[in-house]
Amino acid sequence: MKARVLLDLALLATAGATFCCILVAEGKTMELKVTSTAFTEGAMIPKLYTCDGKDISPPLQWSGTPPQAKTIALIADDPDAPVGTWVHWVLFNLPATSKGLPEHVPTDKTLPSGAKQGITDFKRVGYGGPCPPGGTHRYYFKLYALDSELKVDAGASKAEVLQAMEGHVLAQGQLMGRYKR
Secondary structure, three states: OHHHHHHHHHHHHHHHHHHHHHHHHHHHOEEOEEEOOOOOOOOEOOHHHOOOOOOOOOOEEEEOOOOOOOEEEEEEEEOOOOOOOEEEEEEEEEEOOOOEEOOOOOOOOEOOOOOEEOEOOOOOEOOOOOOOOOOEEEEEEEEEEEOOOOOOOOOOOHHHHHHHHOOOEEEEEEEEEEEEO
16 A cells, blocks of 8 residues: 555656646747847858957847846857867856847956856857858857856856756747858
8 A cells, every 4th residue: 555655656746747847848948039230140240250350249139038037148159160069158147137248248257247258169268259260150149048147167168057057047049140261
């Protein structure tokens, strides 16, 4: 009898966990709208924001941040790099009340807003613009609304930030631009 009660409780817990996870997963399908005044989705990124220009970050704006979000994270990378995905920018713990980033975000480890920046594949903190060795590459600016502040230090890698984000993403969106030298 005791084994049957335990089995019934386990089944109820599993059903409840499944229902809970479906609700959480549905919450995570919310989409952020990410735009820039410098380029549109799929368009060419202006030279100014690349290694061939001033290598400064482009202005970004977003909307659709869920009210329960605490922070925003941004990862920009190039999946077309010959050595595998190349990380161009890691930024996290930006206040959720933020609606965008201005052009030329400083490359400091910690910004005045309290946001932190991670290390890129250029082996430096802050934005590093497109600099493809050849051909046209795609650059994804991926934005995440999170339900908590990430407990990682400034200078963290993309992998460390993604690991800390697990289970905390409420909404996400992206903007893709292209660049050819």
